[in-house]
Amino acid sequence: MYDISTRERAVALVAQGRSLRSVSRELGVSRYAIRSWQARIEPIQRVSKPCPRCRDVPGPPEDPAAYAYLLGLYLGDGCVNAHRRGVYTMRVVLDNAWPGIIDACEAALRAVRPDNSVFRVQKQGCAAVTSTSKHWPCLFPQHGPGKKHERPIVLEPWQRAIVDAHPWEFVRGLIHSDGCRITNWTTRLVAGERKRYEYPRYFFTNTSADIVRLFTGTLDKVGIEWKTLNQSRAAVTVSIARKASVALMDAHVGPKH
Numbered sequence: 001m002y003d004i005s006t007r008e009r010a011v012a013l014v015a016q017g018r019s020l021r022s023v024s025r026e027l028g029v030s031r032y033a034i035r036s037w038q039a040r041i042e043p044i045q046r047v048s049k050p051c052p053r054c055r056d057v058p059g060p061p062e063d064p065a066a067y068a069y070l071l072g073l074y075l076g077d078g079c080v081n082a083h084r085r086g087v088y089t090m091r092v093v094l095d096n097a098w099p100g101i102i103d104a105c106e107a108a109l110r111a112v113r114p115d116n117s118v119f120r121v122q123k124q125g126c127a128a129v130t131s132t133s134k135h136w137p138c139l140f141p142q143h144g145p146g147k148k149h150e151r152p153i154v155l156e157p158w159q160r161a162i163v164d165a166h167p168w169e170f171v172r173g174l175i176h177s178d179g180c181r182i183t184n185w186t187t188r189l190v191a192g193e194r195k196r197y198e199y200p201r202y203f204f205t206n207t208s209a210d211i212v213r214l215f216t217g218t219l220d221k222v223g224i225e226w227k228t229l230n231q232s233r234a235a236v237t238v239s240i241a242r243k244a245s246v247a248l249m250d251a252h253v254g255p256k257h
Contacts (some may be wrong), residue, residue, distance in 0.1 A: 001031060007037045014038065015087055015132050032107040032125070051135035053158075060162055061139060066111035068166035071140070071159065072173020073105055075211050080136045080143040088136040088143075092177075093128045100177045100257035105129045108173075112139065149208035149234075167218045170250040174215050179204040181255040202249050203239040212236045224248060 006027060011034070012025045013140075020031040052059045062069040070092075074080075078092040090109065094102050100122070109118045109131045121128040137143045152186050155163065163170045185198045206212050212228075216238060218227050225242045240249055 002033070005119075006143070007120040010034045011037050012117050012130070012132050013121075015083060015085075015089075021233065025247065026133065051138050053138040058158070060158060061112050062114065062240050063111040065164045065166045065169050066108040067139075068169035070112055071163070071175040072107040072175075073108070073177045074140055074172045074173075075142070075148070075153065075178075075208075075214070076174055076177020078177070080222070082142055082153060082160050083132070087132050088134065088135050089132045090136045090140070091128050091130045093123075093126050094177075095126050098256045102127050102129060104176070107222050147207075148211065149206075153208055153214070154212035155214065163214075163218060164221070167222050171215070171218055171222070171249075172253045174204060174211075175249075176256060178206050181249070182251075199241070199243075200246050200250070202246065202253075203237055204240075205235050205237040206233045209236065212238065222248070222252075 001204045006029070008026055010023055010029060013026070013036060014020060020034055023034060024031045043131050050062055055129050066189070070078075073092050073094075074090070077094060078090065081089050081091065083089060088146065092109075093157060096102075099161050106118050106120070106129050109116075109129065113131060113133050113135070116133045118131045141156055141159075142148070144151050179202060181200060181202050181203060184201045187194050187197055188197050190193075204212075204215055204216070206217055219238075224240060226238050226245070227239050229237045229239055231237060240246060
């Protein structure tokens with residue numbers, strides 16, 4: 001009666017700590033059915049490929065490019081939360097205005113942990129793209145208590161190697177989470193007549209000085225000119241407005257979609 005994706009989603013929601021009653025209401029299935037799915041699906045979910053970071057000789061994730069993109073999303077709009085039985089949930093909350101980014105996030109989660117289920121929890125105005133695994137802290141050691149801007153955010157050497165090899169994927173993830181591409185305008189005097197002039201511009205805003213440095217350091221490596229804006233709020237905004245740099249960003253990142 002119910003397809004496997006519905007069953008896996010129900011089991012994953014309960015694994016996050018949700019009550020059987022709330023999951024039953026959300027999915028429109030009985031609590032008895034969910035209990036029976038837990039008995040059948042959870043043992044299957046436990047049998048998965050070993051974490052690449054937990055091997056005798058730790059290695060990179062299976063898809064380093066997807067990981068670089070997911071790392072950018074995580075640093076902007078993601079979190080890792082602990083749940084019962086040593087399971088962790090990776091959650092990236094994204095605006096419903098950008099369905100293409102939601103799809104890309106889901107694809108990256110599946111690529112990084114192919115054997116773990118990925119599902120979306122719809123909220124007002126946004127979607128939480130989530131996946132449960134015991135190994136998210138291994139793959140994202142920046143996980144910790146409190147807000148990201150209140151604790152150090154430093155990449156491990158193996159993460160740095162991935163970002164160095166796939167800088168544009170990392171930049172794209174950061175822009176897709178905490179950045180944007182807009183059309184700015186100004187006026188100029190041309191032959192005595194004031195004319196409107198429009199030009200594209202990228203912005204990235206984050207409160208963590210460490211995350212901002214990771215972003216700008218990567219921009220430097222790919223040849224992007226940038227500057228920070230003067231503003232009173234705690235967050236730092238990085239602007240990319242030079243024509244050549246915007247063209248390079250358009251070629252590798254592009255507008256949100």
